[in-house]
Amino acid sequence: MKGQDIKEAGLKITLPRLQVLEYFEKHPGEHLTADELFTKLRSENSDIGLATIYRVLNQFETAGLVVKHQFENAQAVYELDTGEHHDHMVDVETGEVKEFFDKQLEELQVQVANKYGYELIDHSMVLYVKKKK
Amino acid sequence: MKGQDIKEAGLKITLPRLQVLEYFEKHPGEHLTADELFTKLRSENSDIGLATIYRVLNQFETAGLVVKHQFENAQAVYELDTGEHHDHMVDVETGEVKEFFDKQLEELQVQVANKYGYELIDHSMVLYVKKKK
DNA sequence: GTGGGTGCAAATAATTTGCACGGTA
Protein backbone atom coordinates (compact mmCIF):
# COMPACT_ATOMS: atom_id res chain seq x y z
CA MET A 1 0.00 0.00 0.00
CA LYS A 2 1.28 3.47 -0.82
CA GLY A 3 0.89 4.89 2.65
CA GLN A 4 4.09 3.01 3.39
CA ASP A 5 6.30 5.76 2.00
CA ILE A 6 4.57 8.32 4.16
CA LYS A 7 4.95 6.26 7.29
CA GLU A 8 8.60 5.65 6.59
CA ALA A 9 9.07 9.39 6.41
CA GLY A 10 7.86 9.57 10.01
CA LEU A 11 4.58 11.19 9.06
CA LYS A 12 1.04 10.18 9.84
CA ILE A 13 -0.97 8.73 7.02
CA THR A 14 -3.61 11.35 6.35
CA LEU A 15 -5.98 12.00 3.51
CA PRO A 16 -4.23 15.12 2.12
CA ARG A 17 -0.87 13.34 2.11
CA LEU A 18 -2.32 10.32 0.37
CA GLN A 19 -4.02 12.51 -2.21
CA VAL A 20 -0.84 14.38 -3.05
CA LEU A 21 1.23 11.21 -3.31
CA GLU A 22 -1.46 9.48 -5.33
CA TYR A 23 -1.70 12.35 -7.77
CA PHE A 24 2.01 12.14 -8.54
CA GLU A 25 1.86 8.37 -8.91
CA LYS A 26 -1.09 8.55 -11.26
CA HIS A 27 0.63 11.14 -13.45
CA PRO A 28 4.21 10.03 -13.92
CA GLY A 29 6.58 12.55 -15.43
CA GLU A 30 4.42 15.56 -14.55
CA HIS A 31 6.10 18.61 -13.12
CA LEU A 32 3.65 20.91 -11.42
CA THR A 33 3.45 23.90 -9.14
CA ALA A 34 1.77 23.89 -5.74
CA ASP A 35 -1.04 25.92 -7.18
CA GLU A 36 -1.59 23.58 -10.13
CA LEU A 37 -1.68 20.63 -7.77
CA PHE A 38 -4.19 22.51 -5.62
CA THR A 39 -6.50 23.13 -8.57
CA LYS A 40 -6.24 19.55 -9.82
CA LEU A 41 -6.98 18.01 -6.44
CA ARG A 42 -9.86 20.38 -5.78
CA SER A 43 -11.37 19.42 -9.13
CA GLU A 44 -11.16 15.82 -7.97
CA ASN A 45 -13.41 16.70 -5.05
CA SER A 46 -10.66 17.00 -2.48
CA ASP A 47 -11.10 19.74 0.12
CA ILE A 48 -7.36 20.11 0.61
CA GLY A 49 -6.02 23.60 1.35
CA LEU A 50 -3.23 25.33 -0.53
CA ALA A 51 -1.24 25.80 2.67
CA THR A 52 -1.42 22.07 3.28
CA ILE A 53 -0.11 21.41 -0.19
CA TYR A 54 2.92 23.57 0.52
CA ARG A 55 3.42 21.88 3.89
CA VAL A 56 3.08 18.38 2.48
CA LEU A 57 5.34 19.10 -0.47
CA ASN A 58 8.01 20.44 1.86
CA GLN A 59 7.76 17.39 4.07
CA PHE A 60 7.88 15.08 1.07
CA GLU A 61 10.88 16.93 -0.26
CA THR A 62 12.71 16.53 3.04
CA ALA A 63 11.76 12.87 3.06
CA GLY A 64 13.08 12.45 -0.47
CA LEU A 65 9.68 11.53 -1.91
CA VAL A 66 9.51 14.50 -4.26
CA VAL A 67 12.03 16.83 -5.85
CA LYS A 68 11.60 20.57 -6.08
CA HIS A 69 12.88 22.58 -9.04
CA GLN A 70 13.17 26.31 -9.46
CA PHE A 71 13.28 26.95 -13.19
CA GLU A 72 13.37 30.46 -14.61
CA ASN A 73 9.86 31.31 -13.48
CA ALA A 74 8.73 32.46 -10.07
CA GLN A 75 6.88 29.30 -9.03
CA ALA A 76 8.70 26.16 -8.00
CA VAL A 77 7.68 22.88 -9.63
CA TYR A 78 7.60 19.47 -8.00
CA GLU A 79 7.91 15.94 -9.32
CA LEU A 80 7.98 12.49 -7.82
CA ASP A 81 11.46 11.35 -6.84
CA THR A 82 12.03 8.15 -8.76
CA GLY A 83 15.42 7.73 -7.17
CA GLU A 84 17.14 8.11 -10.50
CA HIS A 85 18.97 11.36 -10.99
CA HIS A 86 18.15 13.23 -14.16
CA ASP A 87 18.29 16.72 -15.58
CA HIS A 88 15.74 18.71 -17.55
CA MET A 89 15.14 20.12 -20.98
CA VAL A 90 12.53 22.80 -21.35
CA ASP A 91 11.00 23.33 -24.77
CA VAL A 92 10.91 27.11 -25.04
CA GLU A 93 8.08 26.99 -27.55
CA THR A 94 5.69 24.75 -25.67
CA GLY A 95 6.91 25.02 -22.08
CA GLU A 96 7.07 21.24 -21.97
CA VAL A 97 9.56 19.75 -19.51
CA LYS A 98 11.49 16.64 -20.56
CA GLU A 99 13.77 14.59 -18.35
CA PHE A 100 17.07 13.25 -19.58
CA PHE A 101 20.22 11.67 -18.27
CA ASP A 102 23.61 11.70 -19.91
CA LYS A 103 26.41 9.85 -18.19
CA GLN A 104 29.13 11.67 -20.07
CA LEU A 105 27.75 15.05 -19.01
CA GLU A 106 27.54 13.94 -15.40
CA GLU A 107 31.12 12.73 -15.36
CA LEU A 108 32.42 15.80 -17.09
CA GLN A 109 30.88 18.01 -14.43
CA VAL A 110 32.69 16.09 -11.72
CA GLN A 111 35.95 16.53 -13.60
CA VAL A 112 35.44 20.24 -14.13
CA ALA A 113 34.75 20.80 -10.44
CA ASN A 114 37.90 18.83 -9.61
CA LYS A 115 39.94 20.86 -12.05
CA TYR A 116 39.08 23.99 -10.06
CA GLY A 117 39.96 22.32 -6.75
CA TYR A 118 36.39 21.51 -5.73
CA GLU A 119 34.36 18.46 -4.95
CA LEU A 120 30.98 18.30 -6.73
CA ILE A 121 28.12 18.02 -4.24
CA ASP A 122 25.19 18.61 -6.52
CA HIS A 123 24.28 20.37 -9.71
CA SER A 124 21.37 21.81 -11.56
CA MET A 125 21.29 21.87 -15.32
CA VAL A 126 18.45 22.95 -17.54
CA LEU A 127 18.71 22.97 -21.32
CA TYR A 128 16.37 25.38 -23.07
CA VAL A 129 15.63 23.90 -26.44
CA LYS A 130 13.29 23.85 -29.39
CA LYS A 131 12.32 21.09 -31.78
CA LYS A 132 14.52 20.69 -34.81
CA LYS A 133 12.68 21.17 -38.07
CA MET B 1 32.39 57.62 -21.19
CA LYS B 2 30.21 54.96 -19.61
CA GLY B 3 26.91 56.73 -20.18
CA GLN B 4 27.32 55.51 -23.72
CA ASP B 5 25.97 52.05 -22.94
CA ILE B 6 22.89 53.54 -21.35
CA LYS B 7 22.20 55.82 -24.27
CA GLU B 8 22.61 52.96 -26.72
CA ALA B 9 19.96 51.08 -24.80
CA GLY B 10 17.54 53.90 -25.61
CA LEU B 11 17.50 55.18 -22.04
CA LYS B 12 18.19 58.63 -20.65
CA ILE B 13 21.43 59.07 -18.79
CA THR B 14 20.34 59.61 -15.23
CA LEU B 15 22.13 59.53 -11.91
CA PRO B 16 20.58 56.25 -10.63
CA ARG B 17 21.40 54.45 -13.88
CA LEU B 18 24.97 55.72 -13.82
CA GLN B 19 25.36 54.69 -10.20
CA VAL B 20 24.16 51.16 -10.85
CA LEU B 21 26.34 50.71 -13.91
CA GLU B 22 29.32 52.23 -12.15
CA TYR B 23 28.94 49.94 -9.18
CA PHE B 24 29.12 46.87 -11.39
CA GLU B 25 32.11 48.21 -13.29
CA LYS B 26 33.99 49.00 -10.10
CA HIS B 27 33.35 45.53 -8.69
CA PRO B 28 34.00 43.05 -11.46
CA GLY B 29 32.88 39.50 -10.82
CA GLU B 30 30.40 40.44 -8.10
CA HIS B 31 26.98 38.82 -8.16
CA LEU B 32 24.51 40.70 -6.04
CA THR B 33 20.82 40.95 -5.27
CA ALA B 34 18.74 44.07 -5.81
CA ASP B 35 18.66 44.57 -2.08
CA GLU B 36 22.42 44.24 -1.65
CA LEU B 37 22.95 46.76 -4.42
CA PHE B 38 20.48 49.07 -2.72
CA THR B 39 22.36 48.89 0.60
CA LYS B 40 25.75 49.38 -1.05
CA LEU B 41 24.67 52.40 -3.07
CA ARG B 42 22.92 53.98 -0.11
CA SER B 43 26.09 53.59 1.94
CA GLU B 44 27.88 55.46 -0.84
CA ASN B 45 25.56 58.42 -0.23
CA SER B 46 23.22 57.70 -3.10
CA ASP B 47 19.54 58.43 -2.48
CA ILE B 48 18.42 55.78 -4.97
CA GLY B 49 15.21 53.87 -4.19
CA LEU B 50 14.85 50.09 -4.15
CA ALA B 51 12.08 50.23 -6.74
CA THR B 52 14.36 52.15 -9.05
CA ILE B 53 17.03 49.50 -8.66
CA TYR B 54 14.57 46.84 -9.76
CA ARG B 55 13.43 49.00 -12.67
CA VAL B 56 16.96 49.82 -13.78
CA LEU B 57 18.15 46.23 -13.46
CA ASN B 58 15.23 45.04 -15.58
CA GLN B 59 15.97 47.65 -18.21
CA PHE B 60 19.66 46.76 -18.18
CA GLU B 61 18.84 43.10 -18.48
CA THR B 62 16.63 43.76 -21.51
CA ALA B 63 19.39 45.88 -22.98
CA GLY B 64 21.91 43.10 -22.40
CA LEU B 65 24.02 45.13 -19.99
CA VAL B 66 23.50 42.81 -17.04
CA VAL B 67 22.57 39.16 -16.61
CA LYS B 68 20.07 37.92 -14.06
CA HIS B 69 20.44 34.57 -12.33
CA GLN B 70 17.98 32.70 -10.19
CA PHE B 71 20.00 30.28 -8.08
CA GLU B 72 18.38 28.07 -5.44
CA ASN B 73 17.51 30.97 -3.15
CA ALA B 74 14.56 33.27 -3.40
CA GLN B 75 16.40 36.40 -4.50
CA ALA B 76 17.72 36.86 -8.00
CA VAL B 77 21.33 37.97 -8.42
CA TYR B 78 22.70 40.23 -11.12
CA GLU B 79 26.11 40.62 -12.70
CA LEU B 80 27.59 42.73 -15.47
CA ASP B 81 27.28 41.12 -18.89
CA THR B 82 30.84 40.82 -20.13
CA GLY B 83 29.67 39.32 -23.38
CA GLU B 84 31.47 36.09 -22.63
CA HIS B 85 29.23 33.18 -21.74
CA HIS B 86 30.08 31.33 -18.55
CA ASP B 87 28.45 29.12 -15.97
CA HIS B 88 28.59 29.17 -12.20
CA MET B 89 29.91 27.18 -9.31
CA VAL B 90 28.49 27.90 -5.89
CA ASP B 91 30.55 26.93 -2.85
CA VAL B 92 27.93 25.45 -0.55
CA GLU B 93 30.03 26.19 2.52
CA THR B 94 30.76 29.84 1.87
CA GLY B 95 28.03 30.83 -0.57
CA GLU B 96 30.75 32.18 -2.86
CA VAL B 97 29.91 32.26 -6.57
CA LYS B 98 32.65 31.42 -9.07
CA GLU B 99 32.41 31.72 -12.81
CA PHE B 100 33.81 29.10 -15.11
CA PHE B 101 33.73 28.09 -18.73
CA ASP B 102 34.38 24.64 -20.11
CA LYS B 103 34.28 24.20 -23.86
CA GLN B 104 33.84 20.44 -23.68
CA LEU B 105 30.79 20.79 -21.41
CA GLU B 106 29.26 23.38 -23.71
CA GLU B 107 29.70 21.18 -26.76
CA LEU B 108 28.40 18.11 -25.04
CA GLN B 109 25.21 19.93 -24.13
CA VAL B 110 24.61 20.81 -27.77
CA GLN B 111 25.13 17.17 -28.72
CA VAL B 112 22.79 15.88 -26.05
CA ALA B 113 20.03 18.25 -27.15
CA ASN B 114 20.55 17.10 -30.74
CA LYS B 115 20.40 13.48 -29.71
CA TYR B 116 16.88 14.06 -28.41
CA GLY B 117 15.83 15.89 -31.59
CA TYR B 118 16.19 19.39 -30.20
CA GLU B 119 18.20 22.47 -30.95
CA LEU B 120 19.90 24.03 -27.93
CA ILE B 121 18.80 27.64 -27.46
CA ASP B 122 20.23 28.35 -24.04
CA HIS B 123 21.14 26.58 -20.86
CA SER B 124 21.67 27.18 -17.19
CA MET B 125 24.10 25.10 -15.22
CA VAL B 126 25.12 25.58 -11.63
CA LEU B 127 27.57 23.27 -9.89
CA TYR B 128 27.23 23.13 -6.13
CA VAL B 129 30.66 22.36 -4.75
CA LYS B 130 32.92 22.47 -1.75
CA LYS B 131 36.66 22.88 -1.44
CA LYS B 132 38.68 19.67 -1.57
CA LYS B 133 40.66 19.04 1.59
C1' DG C 1 -7.39 10.97 24.73
C1' DT C 2 -3.58 13.57 22.77
C1' DG C 3 -0.50 15.44 19.81
C1' DG C 4 0.17 16.01 15.23
C1' DG C 5 -2.41 17.65 10.99
C1' DT C 6 -5.65 20.68 8.62
C1' DG C 7 -8.17 24.69 6.41
C1' DC C 8 -8.57 29.30 6.54
C1' DA C 9 -6.95 33.85 6.95
C1' DA C 10 -3.38 36.77 8.12
C1' DA C 11 1.76 37.43 7.86
C1' DT C 12 6.15 37.51 5.09
C1' DA C 13 9.35 38.22 1.39
C1' DA C 14 10.58 39.54 -3.18
C1' DT C 15 9.24 42.26 -6.70
C1' DT C 16 6.09 45.42 -9.30
C1' DT C 17 3.17 49.37 -9.90
C1' DG C 18 0.53 53.99 -9.09
C1' DC C 19 1.28 58.57 -8.34
C1' DA C 20 2.87 63.24 -7.75
C1' DC C 21 7.13 65.49 -8.18
C1' DG C 22 11.79 66.30 -10.32
C1' DG C 23 15.41 66.31 -13.80
C1' DT C 24 17.16 65.34 -18.75
C1' DA C 25 17.19 66.40 -23.41
Place this chain on the structure above:
DNA sequence: TACCGTGCAAATTATTTGCACCCAC
Protein backbone atom coordinates in the same frame (compact mmCIF):
# COMPACT_ATOMS: atom_id res chain seq x y z
C1' DT D 1 8.95 72.84 -21.79
C1' DA D 2 8.01 67.75 -22.94
C1' DC D 3 8.19 63.55 -20.69
C1' DC D 4 10.67 60.17 -18.98
C1' DG D 5 12.42 58.82 -14.61
C1' DT D 6 12.29 58.77 -9.63
C1' DG D 7 11.24 57.87 -4.55
C1' DC D 8 7.85 56.39 -1.67
C1' DA D 9 4.11 53.66 -0.37
C1' DA D 10 0.69 50.59 -1.68
C1' DA D 11 -0.30 46.42 -4.56
C1' DT D 12 0.90 41.74 -6.17
C1' DT D 13 2.61 37.09 -6.13
C1' DA D 14 4.49 33.00 -4.05
C1' DT D 15 5.02 30.96 0.12
C1' DT D 16 4.81 30.52 5.27
C1' DT D 17 2.71 30.77 9.74
C1' DG D 18 -0.90 31.33 13.69
C1' DC D 19 -4.84 29.42 15.36
C1' DA D 20 -8.89 26.80 16.54
C1' DC D 21 -10.77 22.62 15.31
C1' DC D 22 -10.22 17.67 13.77
C1' DC D 23 -8.55 12.98 13.20
C1' DA D 24 -5.10 9.07 13.11
C1' DC D 25 -3.05 6.20 16.36
